[in-house]
Amino acid sequence: MMRSLWTASTGMAAQSLNVDVISNNIANVNTNGFKRGRANFQDLMYQQIKSPGAEASAAGTQLPTGIQVGLGVRTASVDSIFSEGSFQQTNNPLDLTIQGRGFFQIQMANGDSAYTRAGSFSLDSTGQIVTQNGDLLQPGITIPTDAQSIQIAQDGTVSVTQPAGIQTVLGQIQIADFLNPAGLSKLGGNLFQPSNASGTAVIGNPTENGLGSMTQGTLEMSNVSMVEEMVNLIAGQRAYEMNSKAIQASDEMLQTANQIKR
Amino acid sequence: MNLGYYISGVASQMSQNKMDGIAHNLANVNSVGYMEDRTSFSSMFSGKMGREGAPDKTSAAFLSTNTQYVSTQAGTIRQTGNDLDFSVHGDGYFRIQMKDGTEALTRAGNFKLDAEGKLLTQGGLAVLDKNGSPVQLGLGKISATENGALYVNGQPVAELGIAMIQDSRTIQKIAGTLIRTGQDNIRPADGSVSVHQAELEEANVNSVLAMTQIVDTMRTYQSMMKVVEQYNQLSGQLSDRVGVVQG
Numbered sequence: 357m358m359r360s361l362w363t364a365s366t367g368m369a370a371q372s373l374n375v376d377v378i379s380n381n382i383a384n385v386n387t388n389g390f391k392r393g394r395a396n397f398q399d400l401m402y403q404q405i406k407s408p409g410a411e412a413s414a415a416g417t418q419l420p421t422g423i424q425v426g427l428g429v430r431t432a433s434v435d436s437i438f439s440e441g442s443f444q445q446t447n448n449p450l451d452l453t454i455q456g457r458g459f460f461q462i463q464m465a466n467g468d469s470a471y472t473r474a475g476s477f478s479l480d481s482t483g484q485i486v487t488q489n490g491d492l493l494q495p496g497i498t499i500p501t502d503a504q505s506i507q508i509a510q511d512g513t514v515s516v517t518q519p520a521g522i523q524t525v526l527g528q529i530q531i532a533d534f535l536n537p538a539g540l541s542k543l544g545g546n547l548f549q550p551s552n553a554s555g556t557a558v559i560g561n562p563t564e565n566g567l568g569s570m571t572q573g574t575l576e577m578s579n580v581s582m583v584e585e586m587v588n589l590i591a592g593q594r595a596y597e598m599n600s601k602a603i604q605a606s607d608e609m610l611q612t613a614n615q616i617k618r
Numbered sequence: 619m620n621l622g623y624y625i626s627g628v629a630s631q632m633s634q635n636k637m638d639g640i641a642h643n644l645a646n647v648n649s650v651g652y653m654e655d656r657t658s659f660s661s662m663f664s665g666k667m668g669r670e671g672a673p674d675k676t677s678a679a680f681l682s683t684n685t686q687y688v689s690t691q692a693g694t695i696r697q698t699g700n701d702l703d704f705s706v707h708g709d710g711y712f713r714i715q716m717k718d719g720t721e722a723l724t725r726a727g728n729f730k731l732d733a734e735g736k737l738l739t740q741g742g743l744a745v746l747d748k749n750g751s752p753v754q755l756g757l758g759k760i761s762a763t764e765n766g767a768l769y770v771n772g773q774p775v776a777e778l779g780i781a782m783i784q785d786s787r788t789i790q791k792i793a794g795t796l797i798r799t800g801q802d803n804i805r806p807a808d809g810s811v812s813v814h815q816a817e818l819e820e821a822n823v824n825s826v827l828a829m830t831q832i833v834d835t836m837r838t839y840q841s842m843m844k845v846v847e848q849y850n851q852l853s854g855q856l857s858d859r860v861g862v863v864q865g
Contacts, residue, residue, distance in 0.1 A: 358634050358637065359638040360634070360637045360638045360640070360641035360642075361641075363638060363641040363645050364645060366645050367644055367646070367647070370648070374648060396650065396728050396740040397646065397648055397649040397650070397652075398726070398793065398794045399642070399646050399649055399652055399795055401793040402791050402792065402793065407790070408788055408790055409788075421686065421687055421787050422686070423686045424655070424790065424791055425635065425638050425642070425686075426638075426639070426642035426646075426655060428641075428642060428645040429645040429646045429649055432740035432794070435730060437699075439699045439701075456759075533757060534757075535733060535734070535756070535757050536730070536731035536732060536733060538702070538731065539730075539731065552733060553732055553733050554733060555734070555735070566758040592648065594825070595644070595647045595648050595825070598644045598825055598828070598829060601832060602637070602640065602641040602644050602645075602832060603641075605832045605833070605835070605836045606637060606641070608840075609633070609634065609637065609836055609840070612839065612840045612843045613630075615843075615847075616847050617850070
């Protein structure tokens with residue numbers, strides 16, 4: 357049978373995955389701290405029919421070029437693009453952003469560490485700083501009940517103003533950086549988990565050693581660009597269609613062959 | 619048997635081969651740095667039709683796939699904003715180290731890092747620097763200049779190895795958007811080549827042309843098949859009619 361049938365079907369499968377990734381990006385266009393995904397494709401192996409440099413005649417002449425038939429496409433990876441999203445002013449004292457490199461450290465309910473760029477925190481009933489899912493921000497900081505206002509400095513220092521204007525420093529929010537953030541695995545709920553590819557977390561104070569600075573009262577929005585995703589969606593869908601046309605054409609050719617003998 | 623059967627049969631086989639190539643190009647229309655395959659045909663004289671030693675006066679030509687070449691035209695450049703995306707402007711290629719230690723080249727600059735900070739292709743192969751050793755980056759913000767120098771947090775760490783190909787006809791493609799050619803065919807990039815960060819080169823497949831080629835190839839195939847069909851009718855008539863006593 358014709359190779360083109362299977363070649364084009366790898367193309368359709370790849371484009372369908374591409375559209376899946378794009379749809380997830382579009383769905384998360386308003387998710388704080390979301391990092392968009394991107395599907396990377398590579399060509400599949402080649403079937404060697406004539407290799408270049410092979411002997412072309414008994415006189416010893418050589419073929420300058422060969423014949424190779426490609427067998428389609430495969431998905432090499434779906435990676436996360438860690439470009440910074442734009443910042444939104446919220447004036448909520450527990451909305452934090454990291455401008456530059458770094459992740460907030462989160463302790464999940466099962467005790468494992470996770471990392472996030474989504475800095476919309478709240479307080480729980482005991483005054484601890486938690487994510488919207490109730491997971492604890494690490495290192496843990498407890499805000500006293502009589503605090504009138506919370507200030508978080510660029511270097512992550514948390515201080516509160518208590519009655520009679522007393523300023524108390526409660527601690528410092530440390531952030532983590534990874535050698536290869538794109539190697540982090542996505543857990544859902546805006547969380548990332550280290551993998552073998554990401555390297556281990558390097559913990560540090562904000563603004564030190566190349567880490568970003570912390571800003572209070574702002575939120576990092578999703579880094580999905582709607583226009584770019586729409587264009588990618590069109591390109592993906594059309595590529596899908598073209599591959600289906602290649603299948604159709606191959607099918608018609610086979611049909612023609614079948615009709616010779618009636 | 620009539621030789622024409624086989625001439626048209628082989629010709630339609632060649633159309634099928636061409637279709638395979640087009641389908642491969644279309645499957646890779648969204649593969650970063652993919653270079654299009656082109657197929658050209660030539661006629662090939664058939665072997666002697668008569669017996670060995672007998673004078674051969676027939677001229678029958680078979681169609682054969684003559685060459686297949688890789689189009690090295692530049693693809694469209696797309697801005698991505700990702701620090702690990704690079705594109706080469708001009709006739710240059712990134713140098714890649716294969717698993718067996720040999721070198722390959724690619725136009726696909728959508729690189730990634732591993733846990734130790736080594737720069738890799740999406741297929742997990744090391745990207746080489748100017749001196750032929752793998753590019754090692756550190757923790758921090760990565761930036762690049764147009765001559766391929768890489769900086770981490772403003773400190774120079776490595777320089778991307780960019781190569782140029784003398785004769786692009788001898789390119790051989792291998793899986794993973796990589797190409798290979800003889801070492802003597804490669805030379806270091808000159809001033810006409812520049813590297814740009816946060817950009818990617820898309821596949822150079824012209825999808826409109828590819829769709830036209832699909833139609834063209836399909837119709838060629840169908841007309842070749844028509845010829846086979848005519849031969850079939852001729853042979854049918856030969857066996858049905860000849861020798862039939864009329865009246």
